[in-house]
Amino acid sequence: MEAALASWQAELPIQRVASPNQAQVRLWRRKPPLGPGADGALRASHGRALLELRQVQRLGQWQLEPQVEVVISPGQRPEAIQATSLHELGHAFGLWGHSDDSGDAMAVSPNAKPVLDLSARDRATLRWLLLQPGLGP
Template identity: 35%
Template sequence: MQRRTQRKIKNLFIFLFVFAFIGLLIVSDSSHSFALFPKAQLGNSQTNPPCCLDTTKPENSLSLSPTPHSPLPTPKPHPLPTKLSQWQDKGNNGDYFTDIQATKFGYLIWSKFPVKIYIETPNLNTNLAETWVKAVVQTVQEWNEYLPLQIISTPHQADIKIIRKVPPLQGNPPRARSALATYELYIQDNFLRHKFTILLSPSQSGKFLQAASRHELGHALGIWGHSSNPNDALYFSQVANPPQISPRDINTLKRIYQQSTSLGWKLG
């Protein structure tokens, strides 16, 4: 009887030990899985930033309408816009041109100026709507210092449309984005053209709304890529104190407009 009791006690201890060991494995595995997705890293991916289209494959987003029957134009450079040709960076701050993506049609360069921009008036009360539009207009005026831009009131004539709308979720697991810029190609009078749509999330306001608008306009004007420097407007992530347009941004823009593109040229 005593031996039987000792055996039961021994078996009980073995069971409890095995149970406790398995429990530790389960807890350890759960903690490790959670650590794979720390919140601090969500939305901070350089290759697939939260604000914008996946810049690794931008051509996946575009359409060409109508389908051209003639060969696409041979890529070649356009004359440098006057404001960019006059730009000189006395501080020699450098650029991030090597991080810019060229599409299979060449760089996303505008050649017909001024670039026409439509800013949608949001469906808000008058004061809030005016505040939102005013904030976005300010960023258009900032870029107008370097490229000729014109704000228009008719969306169908716009080269760039700016809309207050939640961008679609991105990634797996899905994550929200503060803004999004997409483009499409089309044929007009036998010339290859492009146009942009910018979505700005309603959750953005104040300096963060302006930062998002400034950033996406940079994409729409040709900077189809990101900077790794938080002092540039085209930095890949949102920061606590958003920067203005930097000399590096403009140096990069100028180099882009010196490159070849099929956009803005007549089909062969």
């Protein structure tokens, strides 16, 4: 998980906070809830990013803020945990879509060989996202 976070940290200003209550993205090591697969049926997965909007107080002001719970299943090989974390953190940081190229961290289905770092395409997608009005750091 730390290695996956470091990959994203090279591309994004990520600030780690002491209290989970202050965080916009929280990482959990536990079995993810069942969710819809490609065919719409409920199935298990190695990781999941769950988005919700919450009312939070920032600098004395109440505002709606997206919060993401990233849930990573502990029952995997270390490289698989890293690849799953890299992928799910990508969702948490705004890349909600999937790539059809299995060499990308954001590939729709996990590669036989785990993707342990961001591809040039993952980075390009993130840069494009950050250029959208109101989304930059």
